[in-house]
Amino acid sequence: DAEITQSPRHKITETGRQVTLACHQTWNHNNMFWYRQDLGHGLRLIHYSYGVQDTNKGEVSDGYSVSRSNTEDLPLTLESAASSQTSVYFCASSDPTLGEQYFGPGTRLTVT
Amino acid sequence: EDKVVQSPLSLVVHEGDTVTLNCSYEVTNFRSLLWYKQEKKAPTFLFMLTSSGIEKKSGRLSSILDKKELFSILNITATQTGDSAIYLCAVLKTSNTGKLIFGQGTTLQVKP
Numbered sequence: 001d002a003e004i005t006q007s008p009r010h011k012i013t014e015t016g017r018q019v020t021l022a023c024h025q026t027w028n029h030n031n032m033f034w035y036r037q038d039l040g041h042g043l044r045l046i047h048y049s050y051g052v053q054d055t056n057k058g059e060v061s062d063g064y065s066v067s068r069s070n071t072e073d074l075p076l077t078l079e080s081a082a083s084s085q086t087s088v089y090f091c092a093s094s095d096p097t098l099g100e101q102y103f104g105p106g107t108r109l110t111v112t
Numbered sequence: 113e114d115k116v117v118q119s120p121l122s123l124v125v126h127e128g129d130t131v132t133l134n135c136s137y138e139v140t141n142f143r144s145l146l147w148y149k150q151e152k153k154a155p156t157f158l159f160m161l162t163s164s165g166i167e168k169k170s171g172r173l174s175s176i177l178d179k180k181e182l183f184s185i186l187n188i189t190a191t192q193t194g195d196s197a198i199y200l201c202a203v204l205k206t207s208n209t210g211k212l213i214f215g216q217g218t219t220l221q222v223k224p
Contacts, residue, residue, distance in 0.1 A: 033210075096210050106153065
């Protein structure tokens with residue numbers, strides 16, 4: 001069955017370190033998205049991609065970057081982790097003709 | 113600015129009650145409205161509504177869209193403790209390929 005996976009599921013890191021969160025989907029979807037979810041803010045879009053070599057900034061992109069070298073993967077990098085980036089991160093993918101997004105299980109990131 | 117607003121933000125009911133969750137939107141180039149259920153993990157897709165007045169149903173859950181008044185409702189009848197979750201409403205626009213605009217979510221707690 002097609003799926004979307006994220007790793008690691010939990011991560012604790014220190015302020016200032018670079019961190020990369022992995023997202024891998026086997027739906028063969030062109031669209032991929034990264035969100036963060038915090039209490040009181042719902043799901044906020046960080047970055048998204050419509051296909052290989054395409055990346056776009058979302059509403060809360062500062063301090064984050066993504067790259068899309070193939071259809072299956074969209075890793076999210078925190079260049080220099082800050083305590084404000086402690087959150088739960090979700091990756092999602094979708095077929096642009098259908099619209100509904102399918103979410104990965106999430107990564108809980110704690111920056112100390 | 114595009115906006116999706118859910119109400120109430122939280123709700124506590126007892127098993128067997130019927131609940132109605134609301135989602136209103138102000139979005140240009142509307143394509144569809146989606147409902148997701150989020151338990152202690154990733155959001156899972158429930159419904160996509162594109163046409164006004166056509167009810168979508170899945171077991172005890174049903175939803176309908178009113179494109180004139182710009183809102184949707186999600187009904188849950190005969191609630192069970194397993195319905196306890198955050199319910200997310202999101203709007204898909206025609207003008208961009210797959211980005212969802214999420215509401216803040218409604219947290220439903222069903223007590224035995």
